[in-house]
Amino acid sequence: xxxxxxxxxFGYGKKAVGHDLSIDVGEGQSLCILGxxxxxxxxxLKTILGILKPMEGEVLIDGISTRGWSPAEFGKAIAYVPxxxxxxxxxxxxxxxxxxxxxxxxxxxxxxxxxxxxxxDILKKMxxxxxxxxxxxxxxxxxxxxxxxxxxxxxxxQILILxxxxxxxxxxxxxxxxxxxxxxxxxxxTVVMTSHRPEHALAAASKVVLMKxxxxxxxxxxxxxxxxxxxxxxxxxxxxxxxxxxxxxxxAKLCIPLMNSYN
Ligand SMILES: Nc1ncnc2c1ncn2[C@@H]1O[C@H](COP(=O)(O)OP(=O)(O)OP(=O)(O)O)[C@@H](O)[C@H]1O
Numbered sequence: 510x511x512x513x514x515x516x517x518x519f520g521y522g523k524k525a526v527g528h529d530l531s532i533d534v535g536e537g538q539s540l541c542i543l544g545x546x547x548x549x550x551x552x553x554l555k556t557i558l559g560i561l562k563p564m565e566g567e568v569l570i571d572g573i574s575t576r577g578w579s580p581a582e583f584g585k586a587i588a589y590v591p592x593x594x595x596x597x598x599x600x601x602x603x604x605x606x607x608x609x610x611x612x613x614x615x616x617x618x619x620x621x622x623x624x625x626x627x628x629x630d631i632l633k634k635m636x637x638x639x640x641x642x643x644x645x646x647x648x649x650x651x652x653x654x655x656x657x658x659x660x661x662x663x664x665x666x667q668i669l670i671l672x673x674x675x676x677x678x679x680x681x682x683x684x685x686x687x688x689x690x691x692x693x694x695x696x697x698x699t700v701v702m703t704s705h706r707p708e709h710a711l712a713a714a715s716k717v718v719l720m721k722x723x724x725x726x727x728x729x730x731x732x733x734x735x736x737x738x739x740x741x742x743x744x745x746x747x748x749x750x751x752x753x754x755x756x757x758x759x760x761a762k763l764c765i766p767l768m769n770s771y772n
Contacts, residue, residue, distance in 0.1 A: 510586060510667035510699050511535045512557070516566035519549070519556040525564055526552045527723045534716060536667075539690065539700035541710035541731070544720035545744055550703040551592065553720075554670050557701065559583045570668070584612035588666035590657045592673050599644040602637070602656050603628060609663030624663075631659045636685070650677040658686065662693075669693065671702040675709060687713045707735050707748075707764040719743055732762070740764060 513533040520526035526549035534540040542550045555561045557568050559578055568575045570586055588609065600608075603625075610624040620628075632638040637655050640648055645656065654677045661669055674690065675683040691713050694700050704710055710717045710731050717734045719727045721743055727734045740748045747767040752760045 510571050511569075512540075512668055512699055512701065513569040513572070514553075514557070514566070515569060517553075517556065517563055517568065518565040519552055519561060519563055521552070521561070523564075525723065527720065527725075529566070530718075530725050531566075532716070532718050532725065532728055534699055534701060536699055537694055537697045538715040539694045539702065539713060540716045540718065541714035542701070542703045542718050542720060543705075543707060543710055543735075543743060544703075548720045549723060550720060551672055554589070554672055554701070554703065557670060558587060558589055581612060584664065586666065587668045587670060588661035588664040590654075590661045590669070590671040590674055592676065594653065594657055599646045602640045602643050602645055602648065603632070605645045605656055606632060606659045606663050609660040612664055627665070628659075628663050631662045635659050635662075635689070651679055651682055654678055655682065655686070658689075666698070668699040668701070671700070673703050673705065675704070675706065683709075707740060708762070711735055711762045711764070735762070735764065 511533065515531055517530045518525050518528050530553070532540065542553065544550055552561065556563055559575060559580070575583065606628040607620045607624060610620055610627065614620065629638065629641070632641055635655050635658065637652065637659065640652060640656065645653065648656070654674070658674065675686055678686060687709060690700055714731050716729065717731045718725050719734060719739060726742070727739055737748055737750050749765045749767055751763045751765060753763055755761050
């Protein structure tokens with residue numbers, strides 16, 4: 510599914526957070542939104558998800574405006590992995606993942622065997638099936654992040670939206686989640702994510718948008734958009750871009766902040 514954001518102004522009530530944004534991301538592509546704290550990344554995601562109404566402009570899915578869509582219509586197309594999720598009850602991990610199946614059930618419907626099979630299969634693919642029967646309130650923040658990604662995938666969305674998907678994860682799980690996102694994109698999913706890690710955008714995104722002061726100051730391929738100059742402009746620090754030789758002869762681009770402590 511193609512996601513288009515056309516001349517979008519978004520925010521809370523009458524207060525605009527972002528202005529006149531136009532970006533698109535197609536099937537089998539991923540878009541990463543970079544920008545400093547409080548610039549409006551989550552607010553943009555909430556507007557795409559229909560949680561907030563556009564102040565001006567439109568969000569289109571496969572060319573159709575989502576204005577007036579019901580939560581069920583959004584739920585069938587888009588799944589969301591939020592930054593933080595505080596559970597009100599001690600559901601089991603499997604129950605949380607099964608919640609992703611709700612959009613495919615009738616009102617008051619109960620999960621069927623097929624729903625359980627889908628949920629268990631995703632937990633296996635994410636490498637966390639050993640957590641299945643644990644209480645969601647008694648697992649670590651990083652494990653919870655993996656469970657939330659599983660819940661979103663159980664929804665079988667066409668578009669997956671992730672707000673800082675690697676923020677709570679250890680070094681290994683960050684790489685695993687990024688690899689998994691890359692695989693899902695290769696399989697045809699449309700992904701939109703936010704990140705505070707330029708390397709993650711370089712590794713996993715087809716397109717990057719840089720947000721500053723409510724505007725998109727640059728938008729395009731990660732290699733073109735993520736530069737020493739643009740990162741200084743975005744985050745106010747000097748950075749050095751380095752090409753690292755990977756064992757398979759590929760190059761990986763790294764973005765290293767210039768700190769006085771290096772010697
Ligand atoms: N519910 C709300 N009502 C009014 N203003 C809000 C609300 N939530 C966030 N804001 C404001 O909107 C602006 C953008 O916030 P947002 O959470 O979208 O930023 P962000 O780029 O996702 O930040 P971070 O990187 O820290 O997660 C901030 O100034 C914030 O204070």
